[in-house]
Amino acid sequence: MFIEDVDITQKSVEQFFDEVDVDALIDSIALSENETKKLMEEKVVEIKLESNGVCLSLSTLDKEKNIEFKTLVKAYEIVTGDELEITKNNTEKNSHSTVTNSFDDNQGDYDRMPEYHQPVKVDLMCPWCGNNEETTTLFGNHFMKCPKCGNKVFLAFAASRRGVPDHRGFYYKANEVWRDYEDRKVDDDLIDQMKSKVEEHNA
Incomplete structure (x- = not known):
């Protein structure tokens, strides 16, 4: 079955990929089997941030690498102009990283x-x-x-x-x-x- 024979509007994406003949698909787009497998195996990460008319896209070209959280924070700061500082919250209930302010309400901060x-x-x-x-x-x-x-x-x-x-x-x-x-x-x-x-x- 060639890709033209499938009506995507009537079938789910899973059904579409189950019914497509991969060999025919390879022949129809004229790519080698290795190139096609490589394209199918690569799962690139792509993130698009947009605020007040400013747009920034981040992507990875290697499926083994992810975009680090610090990079996302810096990208957010560039796009929005807001400053964020990441600190670890060490409570048992909330063990994930949180975005907080670096200024704590204690006397030591006022001394500085x-x-x-x-x-x-x-x-x-x-x-x-x-x-x-x-x-x-x-x-x-x-x-x-x-x-x-x-x-x-x-x-x-x-x-x-x-x-x-x-x-x-x-x-x-x-x-x-x-x-x-x-x-x-x-x-x-x-x-x-x-x-x-x-x-x-x-x-």
Whole structure:
């Protein structure tokens, strides 16, 4: 039976492969028996990660190798921009690896926190001029001025907790426009006006 004779829509995949004559299939696609067996035996791993318009594919070419979990974590971080740290959970109930935060709520972690006004590293990507550099600022600041254009840039924590550096040693990332109290108040007032207009329209 040739592959053209089988109606895949009416049969399950298992039935399809049970009924296909492998020798005829080999002849029909003009591959040697060794090449066909090799293709049938190879089971490559392929993973596709997609987030916010960014797509990354990982695959193995050797059936003996698997994609390591650490590689998957790094790929996730690249695609999503989120930082993860893998730790082992040693409880009997939950013996598998878990994705957790590296900052535990104990006094030792607070002792390692930088002192206020101590210089710390900042990963700067200025939203005003595009200046991309590693720089420093004082710990505890809420914004900094771009060394190139002088505009204010908001300082967000580089890790998920305050006072903890990320895996590259940065305490802050600066890539958003700083909005002071007046800017936020204007935005809030505008939102309130829009809500009242919508409520009037719906009433």
